[in-house]
Amino acid sequence: MLDPAIDAFFAERKEGWLKKNLKASMNEHEVSQLQQECEKTFSLNEWLPSAAKRAGQISISTHPCTFSHPSARKNKNGSVSATIAHSQYANDGFLRSGNVTVEADALGNAAALDVYKFLTLQMQDHKTLLSHIEAETPLAKSLLTINTGSYQELREGFLAMAATDETAVTSSKIKQVYFPVWTDHEDYHLLSVLTPSGIVFEMRRRIDNIRFSEQTKALRDLKRKGEYSEMGFKEIYGITTIGFGGTKPQNISVLNNQNAGKAHLLPSLPPVINIRETRLPSKNFFADCINPWHIKEAFEAFHGLITLPKDKRGSRFSEYRDNRIQEYVDHIIIMMWKIRRAYEQEDVVLPTKLAKYQQTWLFPNMQQQRDDLDDWLLVLIAEITRQFIAGYNKVNGKKALSFGNDEFNAIAEIVAKNKELLR
Numbered sequence: 001m002l003d004p005a006i007d008a009f010f011a012e013r014k015e016g017w018l019k020k021n022l023k024a025s026m027n028e029h030e031v032s033q034l035q036q037e038c039e040k041t042f043s044l045n046e047w048l049p050s051a052a053k054r055a056g057q058i059s060i061s062t063h064p065c066t067f068s069h070p071s072a073r074k075n076k077n078g079s080v081s082a083t084i085a086h087s088q089y090a091n092d093g094f095l096r097s098g099n100v101t102v103e104a105d106a107l108g109n110a111a112a113l114d115v116y117k118f119l120t121l122q123m124q125d126h127k128t129l130l131s132h133i134e135a136e137t138p139l140a141k142s143l144l145t146i147n148t149g150s151y152q153e154l155r156e157g158f159l160a161m162a163a164t165d166e167t168a169v170t171s172s173k174i175k176q177v178y179f180p181v182w183t184d185h186e187d188y189h190l191l192s193v194l195t196p197s198g199i200v201f202e203m204r205r206r207i208d209n210i211r212f213s214e215q216t217k218a219l220r221d222l223k224r225k226g227e228y229s230e231m232g233f234k235e236i237y238g239i240t241t242i243g244f245g246g247t248k249p250q251n252i253s254v255l256n257n258q259n260a261g262k263a264h265l266l267p268s269l270p271p272v273i274n275i276r277e278t279r280l281p282s283k284n285f286f287a288d289c290i291n292p293w294h295i296k297e298a299f300e301a302f303h304g305l306i307t308l309p310k311d312k313r314g315s316r317f318s319e320y321r322d323n324r325i326q327e328y329v330d331h332i333i334i335m336m337w338k339i340r341r342a343y344e345q346e347d348v349v350l351p352t353k354l355a356k357y358q359q360t361w362l363f364p365n366m367q368q369q370r371d372d373l374d375d376w377l378l379v380l381i382a383e384i385t386r387q388f389i390a391g392y393n394k395v396n397g398k399k400a401l402s403f404g405n406d407e408f409n410a411i412a413e414i415v416a417k418n419k420e421l422l423r
Contacts, residue, residue, distance in 0.1 A: 005121045005122060005123060018035070044146050055115045055160050056157065057111070058116050059106060059161060060105070062197070064082075065080045065170075065171060066253060067244055068175055068195065069174065075171050075173075097196055097198075097199070100202060104120065107253045123139065136155070171192075176190055203264060207239065211236060238267040242263050244262075278342055280342055281339065290391075292390075292392075292394050294331070298331075302325065322414050343363060343364050357383075377423070381415050384415045389403055
């Protein structure tokens with residue numbers, strides 16, 4: 001008894017043959033004769049020997065060379081070797097042959113495509129008929145034992161489809177890469193870059209299923225009408241469709257012909273890296289995050305005010321001078337909040353080398369200490385004052401005036417007015 005997949009294969013072939021040859025003008029006798037001819041043509045005794053002879057006209061290949069160039073199949077050195085990858089599954093995270101269950105492809109004479117489909121039928125044990133013939137299982141022996149041909153000749157004929165030559169033959173039309181290898185002497189491997197067509201068309205099948213399944217169509221229609229649905233659907237953007245073989249996709253491969261020569265390409269672009277505008281401190285907030293040149297106008301204006309002769313300072317001199325100091329403190333407070341917000345992100349590791357008072361000041365988990373304690377704040381106010389003077393000296397260079405304790409304390413007093421904003 002044949003496997004149901006084999007019965008279905010021949011039933012489909014008979015139906016197609018009759019549909020092609022049956023004419024409305026035929027009488028009952030002619031129809032009967034045609035049906036008898038059909039049964040004979042697709043009987044195992046007739047069809048198997050013919051199929052075994054034609055099997056060698058097509059070669060199974062997991063990586064057909066014709067995807068690189070339609071004329072790559074033959075050259076002056078003969079036919080290019082059919083590549084069959086026997087890769088094992090491994091949970092290694094790579095999208096590669098062996099890790100994706102796909103149908104093997106084939107290339108060669110399009111007239112032998114029916115033989116390819118026959119040999120790739122999946123039996124009830126989920127193995128292909130070709131696998132059974134290779135292993136000489138009872139199913140294969142029962143199938144190939146017929147009156148019109150020997151078992152061995154039929155088996156060898158069908159196995160010719162999966163045969164590989166011991167000598168590898170490539171083609172100049174295939175993209176090739178010299179790949180350096182590590183040896184005692186400088187050496188290279190010449191690699192012929194081939195297309196894993198099974199994976200290519202499996203990707204198309206999955207993409208089409210996401211985009212055009214009946215469920216997706218129905219949900220997309222609800223969205224267009226503005227109607228509610230508890231279920232959502234996926235959209236894939238940026239898809240490009242590529243064609244192989246032009247008007248003759250059958251010249252490329254079997255799978256290419258089955259997919260009308262069309263495959264999908266997903267965008268292959270470098271990752272978009274979000275540029276962090278704020279540099280996070282690793283050891284010192286003031287050294288890592290504060291650049292005096294970003295607020296040089298405040299330092300220059302401050303210098304212009306304190307170098308004015310006393311008779312030209314006016315009644316609002318102190319107010320203008322203190323405003324320049326406040327500009328610096330405002331800049332510090334803005335940067336403080338940027339750092340705190342950045343430290344609240346999940347992917348940020350808090351720097352342990354930061355000074356303790358700066359950890360209390362900036363870390364998001366130290367709010368309670370900031371509210372309850374003042375020792376860190378006194379250290380911070382003194383440091384902001386020192387950094388103001390250092391920034392003033394750097395921006396104004398040799399023109400900068402020297403400050404004593406009285407000037408330091410005056411600046412610190414302005415900074416201290418912002419202590420609640422610094423918590």
